[in-house]
Structures are given as C-alpha cells and as structure tokens.
Amino acid sequence: MSVKLRVTLASLASLALGIGAITALVSARAERDLLASQRHRELTESVRTADILSHRLVHLQRAIQAAARQLETRALKDDEENSRYLESNQVLRSLFSSLFVVPPTGEMRWLVDESGLRPVDVDLSKRSYVQHTLGERRPLISEPIRSLVTGDWIVILTVPVYDEDKNVRFILCGNLKLASREFLDDLTERSTDANALTLVADSSGRIIAPAGHADVLRNVAQEPRLGEAYEAWVARGSPLEPAGLELNQPQEMVTAAGVPGTDWMVWRASSEADLLQPLHDAKRYAISWALALVSALSVLLLALLWWLLSPLTVLRQRVAHAVDQQMPPELGWPACRGELGELSAVLREGAIERQRLEAEKEHLLQMLGSAVDSAPIGIAFVSDGKFELVSNGFCEVLGLDKSALLGSSTDRIFAGVSPSERPDPGASAACGQSGEWLMRRADGVQFWGQLKCNPLDSSGSSARFIWTLSDVTSQRNAQQELQWAATHDALTGLANRKMFEHRTARLVGALPRSVPAAIVYLDLDRFKPVNDLEGHAAGDAVLMAIARLLTASIRPGDLAARIGGDEFALLLERCEFEVALQIAEKVCSQIAELNVPWGARSLKVGASAGVAPLAPAISSAAQWAEAADQACYAAKAAGRGVVRTSAAAASAR
Incomplete structure (x- = not known):
C-alpha cells in the first residue's frame, strides 16, 4: 500500500471517529433533557386531566x-309525579344515563332513561350509597356498582331532598354508565400521543375508564404498562395527590394524579422508546450525513491522487472509451514501458475479450427473448427491482406494451398491496418466493395474479430474478365460492349446521370465559301446510323471509343458522339469559306477524322456541344443543307459538 493511500485512509478514519464521538455525546445529552422535559409534561397532563374530570363531576x-x-x-305528592317532573327536565336527562328517586324505605318504583319514564320494582335499601346518603344527609358519589335494572356497571350521584320539617323525603339519583363514551372516555382519549395510555381508576385500583380498554373494574396492577408503578403507589400508602406523582415503571414514564372531590386517580403511561424514537432517527440521519461527508472527502482525496498520477490520464481515458465502445478495442492504447505498458497491454486484451462477450450476450438475449415469448405463461427478468426482459405473455396478462414495462419499477403492477407485503425483488432467498397478489391491468381493472420469483443465481448472491405470472382470478373466485358454500345454507344464505356446531364447540371449549351465552332453537309452526298446499317455491319464499328477519334481529357478533328444513337456531354470545329470552319471544312474535306475499294471498306461519344458556356444567356442544332442542320440543308440546327454556335454566331461575 502506497504512502499516499495510507495518509488518505488515516485522515478519513480520524474524521469518522471525531464525528462519531461528537454525535454520541450530543445525542446522550439530548436524551436526558428530552426525558426530563417529557416527564414534566406527562405530570402536567395527568393533573390537567384530573382537574377537568373534577370540574365535570362538580358540574353534574x-x-x-x-x-x-x-x-x-x-x-309533589308521590314518586311518580317526581319522576314525571324529571322526565320533563331535558337538560338533566342529557347529563345522566338515567334518573330515579328513592324514598327512605329504599324501594325504587320509577326510572327515567333514554326511552322515557317506565315503572320498575327494585329494592335499594341495602345499597351503600342509599344508606350513606340517608345517614350522612349529604350528596355523594357512589363506588362503581352493577345496576340492578340493566346489569351495566355504573356510578351514581345522589342528593337528599327534604320536606318542610327538614326530614329526608327521598333521594334524587343520577346514573352514569361506565361504558358511556360521553362521560369518561373522551378524557382518556384527549392525548395527541397515540401510544400514550390513560386510565381512570378508583382508590382500590379498579379501572373505571376507558370502558373499551379492558374489562370494567379490572385492576390497574394487571395492566402491563402500569403494574410496577401501581405497586410503588400502594407502597407509598395509596396517596390521592391532586398535584400529581411520578412513579417508576421500566421503559415507561408513569404519572398519576388524584381527582379532587373523589377517591379516583388518573393514571398515564408513555413509552420512553416511542418518545426517543425521533431522536434516534435524527441520530441515524446525522450519522448518514456524516458518512456522506466522509465519502465526499474520500472522493476529493482520490481525485487529488489521480491528479498526482498524471501519467495514467491517457490510459484512464482509453479505458473509458473501452467501456462505451466508441473506439475499436485494439486501437488508442498508450505506448509506454514498464508497469504502465504491462497494464495497458492487459487492458487492451480485456477490451477485446469484452467486445466478444458482449456480442455473445446479445445473441443469447435474442434467443432467450424468443424462448420466453413462446412460453404459455408470462415470464419476466427482474434486476434491481426493475423489469429487464418481459415476454409477450407477461405483457398480455397486464395489458401493457413491452416498451411501457422495460426499465420500469416492479411496483407498478401491484394494486392495493403495501410495499412490505410485495415480493422483494432484492431478496436473496435461493428457494425463491411465490404467492398470489392483487394486481392492476393497464385499463385499471384489478385481478389476482399468481407470481413466482426465483433467483437466477442458485447461490442467492445475485440481485437478478426470473418472475412467472398467470391470472388466477377465476380459480380464486371458485375457491371462495366453495368455501362459502361449505359453511352456509344455499337457500337462505344463513350459516349451516356445520358452522353452527363449530361456533358452539368453540364457546364450550372456552368455558368459563365464554359465559354468558345462549342458544335459541326455532321450529316453524304451520309450515308443512304451506309446502303441501302452495308448493315448495312458496315454502322457500317463507324460509328466505324468516332468514332476513332473523338476520335483522341479532347483533353483529351473533350467529343465525338454518339447521334443518324448517328449523333455525340463534347463537347469542355475551348475552345474559334474560336477554336471550326476550330475543326469543321477540323473534317468535315477529314471525307470527310476518306476511309473505304469494300471488293474490299472503303466507303466514308461526314459530316455537327453546332457549338454553351456556352453563359451566355443560361438557360438549352436543349437550348444549340437545338442551335447546328439548326446550323447543317442550314449546311445541305446550301449544306452539311459545318460548320454553331448558331444564337447567328453569332450575337456575
């Protein structure tokens, strides 16, 4: 190695080390300052959220x-008149999920909710918020409890109402659903940091909001991003500090603030890694620019070396012409002796050999082009993510000319596929890549193409690949139709028995986590006369009308299925048994009122229903389905058009 080259490399190494050291020191200081600033901002945000929540409660x-x-x-003389007055107070109704009054005896007789005033019969005398309000004779906010009317998790604001003798005449109560997005969730979603976690919990650590984050009343200690911080808070004595607290949690910045006037805490966690990511990106950006600077300096130094080696200028120019082939390969080489003469002779022979190889390459490419054009599938050669050679079949599949494809990026043929999901033309997997992707023709029409990608070099060291392409849209559509037909009833479009049994088996296998759930079996009444008197086409029309009715009567997560000729079933997940009974009765009533036009007359049928809840004692899907079937049979025997429950459900009630 020459002295000049050694000096050049040493200078570049010193420059690179200096830039690297400065970058490391600056980035370390910036990280410390950024984390300190963010911790203060997080604490301020927690305190602000707690203060807003407190003001909202004060307003309520x-x-x-x-x-x-x-x-x-x-x-007013009685609870009904007081409730009717509350029903007319639209402002108060807009602030609470429901309103009700409780006399000192504890019986609630009327409830005002979004549907208006309705009678209820619930004994609230043992509820702690009722006892405390009567005993302390002051307004209060209850702990999270489950409603005896709706089963929802709620918080209740109470106010005692006095008579002329200052005795408590009744308690006015306002109900707030924890699952309501109007009360708490908007506070926990205010942060502009998409990765920040904000929760509201009571003093025992039960999560109140956001309702969609986890199961209601799950403990903060179970949240992976807050577990250790919560334990540290408990170790401090669980202080409800409105001024805010900073708590330790690995890889997280955790702050908490007490909500004035309540025993609630606002918890907030932000990822340190996400916060520092822009700084790390900037660090990489600075290093890349430093490397670019080093590269530029290396070019300048090398240019200086070339200038110092001026005798090689002529040889360099001739080598350049050897590459672009503007001169015959045997002419124009410098006549000199020594090492330069030997180098000139070697380069001359190399240029001559290169021209010969280029001619052979051109001939081979012509033969290869003819071969791929004759292939029954589309073939393309890809180099560095661009089309180098394409066959006529490849162009026909895409509806493009060769001139439009050659030299263009492979990305242009994909439609609706993210870059990370596309085949990587720069990958070096020796086994290649294959799959089906959504592609776009020149006229904008999308189709499914089966693409296989294999490296030209079996060792995988080359960046050149061969692609084969065929249109598999029709095969894919046929496969999807077969898959749909395997799990759905062809006439009604509902799920078939196979899919219904699969879903019920999944719920039984997930016990006890899958409780509550219920099966509703429906058997049509007076359906056989429709088939016998009007024909099977009329019967099919009735079945399709009932299928539409069932689909409209269930929630998006439930399943409606046709499991026999005139037998249907509903699978109601996360559904309380009483609600399942209401759904079954509603469906039977709607079927009884259904009129299916047929010619000049209308066809009418009825339905009997059996309801079986999912109980922990159920060991198989068949046992569960048999319970619903027996309940439906009992409904048939009871005179049709009624709903009956399984024996286990009846005993539980």
Missing part, C-alpha cells in the same frame, strides 16, 4: 342539586 353535582331544590319547592 350542581345540576342534580339544582333539580333537587326545584323538587323541594314543588313538593
């Missing part, structure tokens, strides 16, 4: 206290 308390004062002034 003032609203319900104002209504209580109006009720004291009016002195």
